[in-house]
Each structure stands twice: as C-alpha cells, then as structure tokens.
Amino acid sequence: MSDPYGDRGNKDRSIANADGQGSVLPKASGKSYAAAGGPFLIGDNMTGGYGKGPDILHGCTIAVDKGEIAVIVGPNGAGKSTAMKAVFGMLDVRSGSVRLDGEDITGLSPQARVAKGMGFVPQTSNIFTSMTVEENLEMGAFIRRDDYRATMEQIYDLFPILRDKRNQAAGELSGGQRQQVAVGRALMTQPKVLMLDEPTAGVSPIVMDELFDRIIEVARTGIPILMVEQNARQALEIADKGYVLVQGANAYTGTGKELLADPEVRKSFLGG
Numbered sequence: 613m614s615d616p617y618g619d620r621g622n623k624d625r626s627i628a629n630a631d632g633q634g635s636v637l638p639k640a641s642g643k644s645y646a647a648a649g650g651p652f653l654i655g656d657n658m659t660g661g662y663g664k665g666p667d668i669l670h671g672c673t674i675a676v677d678k679g680e681i682a683v684i685v686g687p688n689g690a691g692k693s694t695a696m697k698a699v700f701g702m703l704d705v706r707s708g709s710v711r712l713d714g715e716d717i718t719g720l721s722p723q724a725r726v727a728k729g730m731g732f733v734p735q736t737s738n739i740f741t742s743m744t745v746e747e748n749l750e751m752g753a754f755i756r757r758d759d760y761r762a763t764m765e766q767i768y769d770l771f772p773i774l775r776d777k778r779n780q781a782a783g784e785l786s787g788g789q790r791q792q793v794a795v796g797r798a799l800m801t802q803p804k805v806l807m808l809d810e811p812t813a814g815v816s817p818i819v820m821d822e823l824f825d826r827i828i829e830v831a832r833t834g835i836p837i838l839m840v841e842q843n844a845r846q847a848l849e850i851a852d853k854g855y856v857l858v859q860g861a862n863a864y865t866g867t868g869k870e871l872l873a874d875p876e877v878r879k880s881f882l883g884g
C-alpha cells in the first residue's frame with residue numbers, strides 16, 4: 613500500500629494519523645471518512661463576493677483531508693480570508709459548493725457548521741480581549757451540553773502558558789499567547805476540522821515556530837487543519853497540501869514540497 617502522506621513537507625509520519633481519535637476530538641462515531649466522495653472538507657469551485665458586491669472568488673477550490681495540514685498562501689488581497697469565510701458560511705457562494713465529510717453544507721449558517729464539527733479561527737477579532745483566558749475558552753464551549761472541563765485541561769496541556777494566565781484578561785497577553793487563546797477557544801467545541809486564518813500574524817520568528825509546533829501537535833491528534841499563512845515558506849514546509857491563490861482563483865496547487873520546489877512559485881511568492 614502506498615503511503616498517502618509520503619509527500620508531507622516535514623516528513624513527520626506520526627502526524628499522518630488519519631484514523632487517530634484525538635483527545636480533543638469527540639468520541640469515535642464509527643464512521644469512515646476516507647471513503648469515496650472527495651476530501652473531508654472542500655470548498656469546491658467557489659464563486660462569490662460580499663453582499664451585492666462583485667465576485668472576489670472565481671472558481672476557487674480549497675480542501676483538506678483527514679490527517680492533513682493544508683496551507684493557503686498568496687499575495688495580500690488575493691482572497692485567502694474570503695475563501696476561508698466562504699467555507700465557513702460567512703459569505704454567499706453564488707456558484708460552487710462546500711462539502712463536509714461528503715455532505716453538502718453550502719446552505720448552512722456558520723453556527724450550524726460549528727455544530728457539524730467545523731472550528732474556525734478568523735484572522736482578526738478572534739478573542740474577547742476583556743474576558744479572561746478561561747472565560748474565552750468557556751465561550752468556545754457554547755455549543756456543548758456535556759462537561760467540557762476535560763477538554764479545557766487538554767487545551768491547557770497543549771498551551772501551558774494559558775493555564776498560568778487563565779485568570780488574566782486575554783487582551784493583556786502577547787500576540788502569540790492571544791493566538792493560542794483563539795486556537796484553544798476553537799478546540800473547545802471538539803471540532804472535526806480546524807480552520808486557521810493567519811495564526812502566526814504579527815509574531816516573532818521564534819513564536820511562529822512554536823505556534824507551528826503546536827498546530828502540528830493538534831494535527832497529530834487527528835484533526836485536519838486548513839490554514840492561511842503569510843509565512844509562506846515555513847508554512848509550506850509543514851503542509852501536506854498547498855494552494856497558491858491569486859485574484860480569487862487557484863494559481864498553483866500541489867504538495868508543500870512540490871510548491872517549495874516550483875521555480876515559478878519560488879520566484880513569484882517565496883522571494884526567490
């Protein structure tokens with residue numbers, strides 16, 4: 613049997629845990645995800661824009677499969693955030709569709725998508741700054757009717773600094789720590805897939821590396837990750853799959869390794 617994850621950029625096979633039931637995941641449903649019907653989450657051939665405005669996305673496709681980290685890169689204004697919002701249901705897609713685990717969810721509200729297992733950390737305003745770290749995590753658990761303490765402990769194990777600062781206002785934290793709060797908040801719903809829009813924006817290279825390590829750890833628990841990154845080179849190094857978006861359309865698609873090796877991609881998007 614061939615190894616479907618052989619092209620992972622960072623060569624860390626242990627992340628490729630397609631059947632892994634992560635500790636922050638819900639209980640095993642017994643469902644098979646690898647079956648026919650395409651990727652676990654796909655925004656397929658999406659065209660659309662904001663309100664009655666012009667189309668921003670032009671037949672854009674982004675997807676992530678079980679056990680994968682998929683990364684979206686591209687210039688400012690390319691439509692990366694718009695594509696993420698479209699997949700999360702914050703934008704009307706005029707054509708194309710969004711499917712989760714084989715189910716067409718194109719018509720669902722963002723709230724309904726969360727209930728279906730989607731976690732989304734937007735690029736901006738992704739925490740409640742006047743609330744404490746712990747209150748932020750509690751807010752994340754809003755759809756849960758069960759006891760979420762164990763999930764919170766798992767998040768504190770993943771991000772120990774958040775345990776130390778749990779009673780501090782989130783707005784007092786450093787940029788990297790705030791991003792940990794935002795990711796932790798999304799994990800409180802026990803998502804089946806996690807979408808992150810520029811999780812390392814505005815942090816130092818060292819903090820960026822740490823955040824990537826934590827994101828890899830989340831992926832290792834069995835949660836596929838679809839993320840936008842402006843640190844394109846570093847992100848493609850940990851990507852199983854990469855998308856370069858330009859003007860709302862797919863310009864290049866490949867494994868992280870393929871994109872890093874592509875002379876055109878290097879020249880235009882990776883600084884040579």
Ligand SMILES: Nc1ncnc2c1ncn2[C@@H]1O[C@H](COP(=O)(O)OP(=O)(O)O)[C@@H](O)[C@H]1O
Binds near residue numbers: 688690691692694
């Ligand atoms: N809320 C909005 N309303 C109208 N236009 C928007 C909105 N957000 C972004 N845009 C426009 O959509 C285009 C793509 O933006 P965006 O998806 O944020 O790009 P990226 O995330 O790749 O930098 C830009 O032209 C931007 O001005």
Ligand SMILES: [Mg+2]
Binds near residue numbers: 692693694735
């Ligand atoms: Mg953006």
